Amino acid sequence: MATRRGFLGGATAAGAVTILGAGPAPAVDASQPTLVDPVLQERVARDAILAANSGMRSHYAVLKADLIKHLGPVVVVQNDAKGGRFTLVHEGARESVHPVAEIFELAKSISHVPLGVFAIIAPYLSDKVPNLPNGHRIDPHDLRMVAFKEAGGTGWIAPLQAYADTLLAARRQLPKANIPTEMVTSCTKVIDGALAFIDASVAAGSFDIKSFGDFSGSVYAPIRTNMKHAAHAQIAGVEGLMRRWRARVGEEAWKDLYTVVLSQWATSVLNQNSIIIRPCMNPAKVATHLIDLPAAEPPSDPVHVALDNLARIVQDNIAAEMVFPADTVLADALKGPQDLLSDEILDQLGGGAAADGAASVSAPVASEEACPFHVRAR
Incomplete structure (x- = not known):
């Protein structure tokens, strides 16, 4: 089904007289014969009807602000480059923490090198798809939209060489960064692969999708190694924080915990923090109390x-249960992310059930030792 957000989020139409700047419409005495513009009369009548929704929205906003x-x-x-900024809101107090060790950010930094190279050269790619597997x-x-500059242009050379200088500086510092030896090796391989691609491309004055694919494919294995270290750091940091906050909140209150994960659309399905947090919550309520909230850009005030x-x-x-006590389908729509009109619209369009076009993804379940809710019962 579809959401009440369509009703609550849309702006209520303003009266036509007000929009035109003519001031409020004069009161009409229905008992007296008078010549009334039918268009104006209709606008006054419709505004009176729309005022009911304006009143609802006003009271709804007051309730929400107080709640x-x-x-x-x-x-x-709040998902970010550091593994996430976590804020606990409880009994009028707040605590904000970045719980993930810096190894997470360091591992991802070098893993993103192929993307850094791609971002520089992409506009200069040929807009023809090559014959590749x-x-x-x-x-x-x-591809045509990304490759928006002339394929033979050389505007990529200077920024690519500058990025190579950045990579060389990072490579020299790897042994001093106090990171796992395995990560030093994997990061070195990623950087060396990028430098080799940059040197060859600059020397030839050209590149293509195949040459970039050869480079990115050659550093796939070391990137996977970095991903392993990043994931380990994130799991350890988030689980440790959730255990600490759970002890502070207490078991009874923790049973009703809500978690809201803000992310960008590209990471909103199977978001890494949502996966880690899920087994830390009450399994009976996690389906409704773990809320993934994707946004176009990180909000200025995420909390x-x-x-x-x-x-x-x-x-x-x-x-939902009070407004639609006799219709659980509509009640569920008001409670969920669907629009109340979705089923009716699908029926009128001949589209059938909304579920036909929606892919459902199940999150993996962590081990019992990770952060199990049922530890309390042991």
């Missing part, structure tokens, strides 16, 4: 954005 003050316990996760996976239209959305969800959970 925010009473939410808890809540963990808000994975060529059928490249959308020709997307407020999370709590504002959560307040809407919580009050709609109660409103």
